[in-house]
Amino acid sequence: xxxxxxxxxxxxxxxxxxxxxxxxxxxxxxxxxxxxxxxxxxxxxxxxxxxxxxxxxxxxxxxxxxxxxxxxxxxxxxxxxxxxxxxxxxxxxxxxxxxxxxxxxxxxxxxxxxxxxxxxxxxxxxxxxxxxxxxxxxxxxxxxxxxxxxxxxxxxxxxxxxxxxxxxxxxxxxxxxxxxxxxxxxxxxxxxxxxxxxxxxxxxxxxxxxxxxxxxxxxxxxxxxxxxxxxxxxxxxxxxxxxxxxxxxxxxxxxxxxxxxxxxxxxxxxxxxxxxxxxxxxxxxxxxxx
Numbered sequence: 001x002x003x004x005x006x007x008x009x010x011x012x013x014x015x016x017x018x019x020x021x022x023x024x025x026x027x028x029x030x031x032x033x034x035x036x037x038x039x040x041x042x043x044x045x046x047x048x049x050x051x052x053x054x055x056x057x058x059x060x061x062x063x064x065x066x067x068x069x070x071x072x073x074x075x076x077x078x079x080x081x082x083x084x085x086x087x088x089x090x091x092x093x094x095x096x097x098x099x100x101x102x103x104x105x106x107x108x109x110x111x112x113x114x115x116x117x118x119x120x121x122x123x124x125x126x127x128x129x130x131x132x133x134x135x136x137x138x139x140x141x142x143x144x145x146x147x148x149x150x151x152x153x154x155x156x157x158x159x160x161x162x163x164x165x166x167x168x169x170x171x172x173x174x175x176x177x178x179x180x181x182x183x184x185x186x187x188x189x190x191x192x193x194x195x196x197x198x199x200x201x202x203x204x205x206x207x208x209x210x211x212x213x214x215x216x217x218x219x220x221x222x223x224x225x226x227x228x229x230x231x232x233x234x235x236x237x238x239x240x241x242x243x244x245x246x247x248x249x250x251x252x253x254x255x256x257x258x259x260x261x262x263x264x265x266x267x268x269x270x271x272x273x274x275x276x277x278x279x280x281x282x283x284x285x286x287x288x289x290x
Contacts, residue, residue, distance in 0.1 A: 005030045005281055008051035010067060012037050012059035016259040017270070021055065024274035037063040047074040052281045054078050055273075057255060061089045061134065064255065079277055080234035080254045087231045088254035092133050092169055094231060101230035103223065104248050106241065107172040114154035117168035121150045127173040130157075132164060143173055174241045174248060181214050181240040181247075183224040184258065186272045187233070187279065190216050190224045192265035213265050219247060227252055235273050 007030050011018050014034065025032045033051065037058045042048070054071055056078055058064030068082040080088075087093045095108045106129075109120035121128045121144060130142045130153065144150045157165045183193040193216050198209040214220070224238045227249045237256035241248045258269045 005278065006033070006050065006052050007031065007277060007281075008033050008035045008054040010035045010037055010040075010054055010056045010058055010064065012057075012063070015257075017257055018057050020259070020262075020270040021057070021273060024268075024270040025055075025277065027271075028274055028278060030274070030278065037067060040067060042067065042070045044070065044073070049074060049076060051076060053277060055277055056080060056085065059255075061085075061255075065089060077280055079280055080236070081232060084232035084234050084236075085254040088236070088252050090133055091131055091251060092167070094252050095171075097230045098227060098249055098252075101226060103226050103230055104246065106174055106243075106248050106250060109170045111168040111170070112166065114151070114158050114168075117154045117170065118147065118150050120168065120170055122147065124170060124172045126150075129171045129173050130154075131169050131171065133167050133169050134164065171250075174243045174250075176241050176243065179209075179242075180250070181220065181242070182261070183214075183216070183220060183238045183240065184256065184261065184267075184269060184272075185224050185228040185233075185236045185238060186269075187235075187276045188225070189272075190221045191269060191272045192216065192261065192267040193220060193224075194261045194264055211260050211264050223247055223249055235276060 007025055009018060009022060009032055011034060022032050037060060054076055056064050056068050065082065065086055068078040068085060071078050072082050087097055092110060095105060098105045107124055109124055111117040111120045127143050127145045130144060132140045142153055144153060154168060179195045179197040181193055181195060184191050193214040194211045195214045196209040196211055223240060227238045228236050231252050235256065237253040238249060239251040241250050262269055
């Protein structure tokens, strides 16, 4: 009888992060099966339970959410849980969860027509940032400096049509000091954090930002853990903005990228994630994944 732990890793393609996670799990004596989300077929009445847990690493939010929903209905633990990933997949859901938990965030407004969006922008005060409700890597962000720009951009967005353009999600622009902070939370610990620095106001590494180690002080630890708890906890990247004498939580990411953060922090991030996966399985109800 094979008593080794069995983990499925749900992927769209094998990137550096997935290779590092696979190696970390194998190093801990865990059997890993790479599961291609493009090839997987799920029949609700015919459960697949050959994994003790599934680590969700899909690039496609839609596929990842659909698959984890089905797996959890079969009693297979997923990391992150479907509810956590669903909250983080929507910036609006994330903002609502953070606000309800009392976590400080940039002032946020939502509108559903161009005219209402202009009123929302003027209520927040220019400049404001228009973000897609769903999206990553700093794509489709726009900083709006005045009413003329707002009217033009909101009208353009409405004319594009489609559900992704039917919600105007706006945040007050934070005049950050040429950088933001990304903190990595694994379970109940902030394992490390980085500064992402750029001359551009968008400080994503996908847009060319440089990274360096950020010390995890008491404030950063408290805010990061509070943000993680607000969305349901797990393996998360918390994005924070320095705003004069305070720090705000901007976003929470459920399928975090970390390859550029290992060397600058000196922290074995994939190893920490692998340890957390093992803890989740050991704490799973009897019969889960069998």
